[in-house]
Amino acid sequence: MDELGARAAALVARRPVDARLRRVGASRAGTPLWLLSVGHGDRQALVVAGPHANEPVGGATVLRLAERLLADGAAGEGADVTWNLLLCLDPDGSRRNEGWLTGPYTLGTYFRNFFRPGFLEQPEWLPDGAASAALPETRALLALQDELRPFLQCSLHGVDVGGGFVELTRELPGLAQRVAHTAARLGVPRELGAYDCLYWPGLGPAVYRIPPPRPSGLVAAITEAAVESTWLHPHRHGTLTAVVEAPMWGVAAVADGSPPADRDAVLRAVSRALRHDTQLLRRLLDRVRPHLAAVPDAAVLLAPVDDYLLVCPELADAWDPDTGVARPLPPLTNAHLTALRIAGRRLALRTAGLLHRLVRAAGHDRAGVLPDLDRLVDQWCADYRENLQARWIPVARQAEFQTRVVLAACELAARRPSARSRSGEPDWGAPAIVPIPGE
Incomplete structure (x- = not known):
């Protein structure tokens, strides 16, 4: 956590015109929640790293994303989008995982030093609704969403064992092709039957639709994210949320879409x-x-x-x-x-x-x-x-997978509907695979 904050501060010191760092809240233990903003555009994109304590790749991703945007000129005065990068939503929980972050990156080291808080202590969830949010981290994120009213929110997650996939609050034509392209380039298996999304509709290979919350017991809430969440809260502002999952240990068999023998x-x-x-x-x-x-x-x-x-x-x-x-x-x-x-x-x-x-x-x-x-x-x-x-995927590849998917989601989400279909839904036009900035 200390390194993450220090690197963000150093980036701002190097590029003070195009990058800013501000405190947007504090954790239960008083740790600052830092927001790194890059660019000057009128449209706001929000990227949330570290929502789950045992999934640290998002911190590396937001730094990589910021560096990419600055290097490619996507954060200059003429930029259309301001990128708001929350360095870590659960810094207290993330500190409890630091026992394995320096390696060796073995499954045994990871699980013996694993920590993830109980369901009711995870700041992305709103089991009793936004008005009753108890955790200061949750309240800070809700306030940030209502302040920015982002057109896109990306929540960065890590799959400890499995493959990469994306969950969306509404359809985003073209993203499944981008995910396939990125996964193939980086050697990341796509999770074609994600356990988290077992009962959710598919929007394409390794892309799933997050359903609206429904009344459910705690078991369904824990295993299916069936409760109200900060993913869906900014929907009132027209926000599309993309949950981007990158694997730490990849398993090729999660990409086998063939029918089982038994x-x-x-x-x-x-x-x-x-x-x-x-x-x-x-x-x-x-x-x-x-x-x-x-x-x-x-x-x-x-x-x-x-x-x-x-x-x-x-x-x-x-x-x-x-x-x-x-x-x-x-x-x-x-x-x-x-x-x-x-x-x-x-x-x-x-x-x-x-x-x-x-x-x-x-x-x-x-x-x-x-x-x-x-x-x-x-x-x-x-x-x-x-x-x-199961094989370890280097951190650089994990972060690059997330970076490319986030950039692709932003490009696709920023497209203006060209016409209305007969159903009244926007017609997004034909999706195309185009170069990702920095590739």
Whole structure:
């Protein structure tokens, strides 16, 4: 976090006419929320980095984006767009991930140092609506959205294991082609059956439509982003929001859109593994919990553990073809099945990693669980590496993928509707693949 702020300040010192840095709020711990603005255009674009604490690539992306805009002259006096780059929405949570940010970039290092707050402590969500937003980070973002009224908002996320994809609050013709082009150039697999978007409509390969919020329980809110959010809040201003997901460890199989040979057998195996792993983790938590009374921030680390152990059984039932759940699964490809397998294993690994942190924070392993947790983390990470062929994607490529997708989304969103279709919707014209600035 310190390096991110320092680099932004150095950029402004170098280009004070075209770049500005201002504080737009503070975190729960009092950490400033910094907005780097580049350009002088009348139209406003807002890019939000670091909404999820364990997804740090957005910080690298906003710096790369700012440098690209300044180098290409897209931020000069004649610029049509002012870019507003929020360096990090959750700086407190992001600091808790700094144990793995310097490497080595292995799955084991990542999950043993993983942190992501409980659902109700994540600043992008508005489970009780904007008027009841409790977190200062959330209120700062809402105020910024209402001040800027951006035509485009991009929220920068990172997929720990899987592929790249984009979620949109409304259709953006041409973006799927741009995503495909960028992914191919950079060797980033596209996630054609993203777990997050399992029930969402597709707008093209690896591009999904974010549905409006609906009444739902906590499980659906955690697993499907089914509640009101800061993605949808600025819709009243005509804002299009694009959630841009870049993978840290890529898995080629998430791009396999072919039909599965035996869908139900894979679903049964994934559900069975998730139930088994959940039982193991619950027993370990029961052994650990009595020894946490004096551990600093134990409640902060336990909140996501409880969230994950809450959702796991319901997800296992939702994916199991034999449980007869009310909500049927959509048609599934091999890409979907790979994404579900990754997601089930991810929930278990995150829980095990958080328990590992709790025991280390206690300074002693009175429950004697660290050998079991180490064995599980090693075993599950090996499954990612050996069976799913998960491979680290260098940070520069992660950030470049996001940068190019953001620039493409901005160009497409800035196009003026040339005519109205018979339905009354804008006719955006024929999409085209054009060079991305700086490519």
